[in-house]
Amino acid sequence: MHKTALRIAAPLAIGGIAILSTRQNLQNPFTPSSTALSESAPEHSPNLARWTQKWVKSETRWHYTNTHHTLIKYKHLLPSRGKILVPLCGKTVDLLYFPNQEVLGVEGVKKAITEFGAEQSAFFPTGFDSEKDTKENANFETYTGKTETSEISLLRGDFFSLNVPVSGVWDRASFVAIDPSNRPKYVETLKRNLNEGGTILMSTFWRVAGTPEAVNGGPPFSVSEKNVRDLFDEKTWDIQVIEEIDIMSDATYKESKERWTKAGLTDFRELVFLIKKKGGKKWWQVWK
Ligand SMILES: C[S@@+](CC[C@H](N)C(=O)[O-])C[C@H]1O[C@@H](n2cnc3c(N)ncnc32)[C@H](O)[C@@H]1O
Numbered sequence: 001m002h003k004t005a006l007r008i009a010a011p012l013a014i015g016g017i018a019i020l021s022t023r024q025n026l027q028n029p030f031t032p033s034s035t036a037l038s039e040s041a042p043e044h045s046p047n048l049a050r051w052t053q054k055w056v057k058s059e060t061r062w063h064y065t066n067t068h069h070t071l072i073k074y075k076h077l078l079p080s081r082g083k084i085l086v087p088l089c090g091k092t093v094d095l096l097y098f099p100n101q102e103v104l105g106v107e108g109v110k111k112a113i114t115e116f117g118a119e120q121s122a123f124f125p126t127g128f129d130s131e132k133d134t135k136e137n138a139n140f141e142t143y144t145g146k147t148e149t150s151e152i153s154l155l156r157g158d159f160f161s162l163n164v165p166v167s168g169v170w171d172r173a174s175f176v177a178i179d180p181s182n183r184p185k186y187v188e189t190l191k192r193n194l195n196e197g198g199t200i201l202m203s204t205f206w207r208v209a210g211t212p213e214a215v216n217g218g219p220p221f222s223v224s225e226k227n228v229r230d231l232f233d234e235k236t237w238d239i240q241v242i243e244e245i246d247i248m249s250d251a252t253y254k255e256s257k258e259r260w261t262k263a264g265l266t267d268f269r270e271l272v273f274l275i276k277k278k279g280g281k282k283w284w285q286v287w288k
Contacts, residue, residue: 047158047182048108055111062173062220063090067097069252070203070272071170074242077274078201082167085193087159087186088174091116096123099149106140106155106162113143113154122147160185167195171202176220187231197280202273204228205247207265214264228273236278243272 043052054060071094078084084098089105091112107113117125125145140157155162160182169190178186190200204223207215215222225241232239247253247260247268260268 043109045158047160047178052109052111055109060090062177063092065093068092068094068172068203070172070243070270071097071201074201074272074274075170077242078168078170078199082195082198083164085164085166085169086174087162087169087171087190088177089154090173091119092172093120094170094172095152095154096120096147096150099147101150103150103152104155104164104166105152106157106159108156108158110141110156113156116154117143117145123152160189162189162193164193165195166193167198169194169198169200169202171200173203173220175202176204176218176223178219178221180218180221183227183231191236191277194277195280196277198277200273200275200277202228202275204271204273206269206271208267208269210266210268211264217263223271225271225273228275232275238276238278240274241271242274243270245270245272 043049075097080101083102083104086092086095086103086105089095089107089112091107092105095103095105095116105113105116117123123145124147125143127144128141139161140155143154143156145152145154155164175183175186194200205220206224207217207222208224209215229239245252247270248257248266253270
């Protein structure tokens with residue numbers, strides 16, 4: 001009896017120690033002291049400077065500790081094969097919500113990536129490579145890791161330089177985060193990287209009414225259906241609004257409602273878009 005218990009317990013203990021020490025080793029690539037920042041997309045560049053300041057001061061109120069409600073509800077509308085892109089990913093836990101898929105997060109500030117690696121126990125960093133994919137991604141540092149079922153790459157650099165084919169995009173607090181003057185460039189980046197027939201699931205905030213400062217303020221900047229239709233050209237994209245949530249009355253937002261009211265908004269909504277890139281093979285073409 002005693003021997004049997006020992007036979008079971010000993011390998012478990014050894015396995016546990018092995019897993020712990022592997023995790024310690026694997027975390028190295030994500031520690032702040034690792035390799036120097038790439039010069040090609042420095043964190044003080046115009047697109048990233050203000051965000052770097054926010055990360056340095058830990059002013060990351062947009063960060064949710066749980067998977068976003070819209071992703072939970074509509075993830076089935078994203079392709080279940082191919083790579084999923086999470087642009088401007090910060091340290092979102094949504095990166096972990098794509099089992100059996102390859103996930104690519106793009107983030108400009110290294111502290112966000114470091115914190116993601118340190119905080120998510122389901123995520124095991126496997127490497128850091130400033131040279132990887134240099135042809136396609138000369139402007140990025142690549143951090144890799146995995147969960148039990150998915151492979152996650154995190155590219156640190158300016159999203160607008162991205163060149164990686166992907167089949168789906170989850171965009172939350174990203175399109176609304178950039179300066180509105182950069183929106184055409186953002187859409188161009190999505191168009192360049194998303195395969196034909198690929199899908200974008202995007203959640204935006206629409207500042208419908210309130211004081212002029214509140215309606216025109218940001219980030220998050222207001223993105224209405226008209227804004228999206230003006231930016232995503234009809235020739236390339238099919239656009240659908242699949243949900244509109246009244247933030248001032250919906251239970252999902254009960255904790256933030258007061259903040260937005262204080263900021264001067266009287267009507268504020270979340271819009272959920274499903275945007276498909278036209279083209280790609282139809283099922284009857286795939287089977288030919
Ligand atoms: C409002 S946060 C949203 C983060 C994430 N989507 C989430 O839901 O938690 C926007 C993030 O985009 C990053 N960012 C802003 N501009 C960027 C750019 N041009 N390239 C890469 N990352 C950028 C910021 O550092 C910040 O972490």
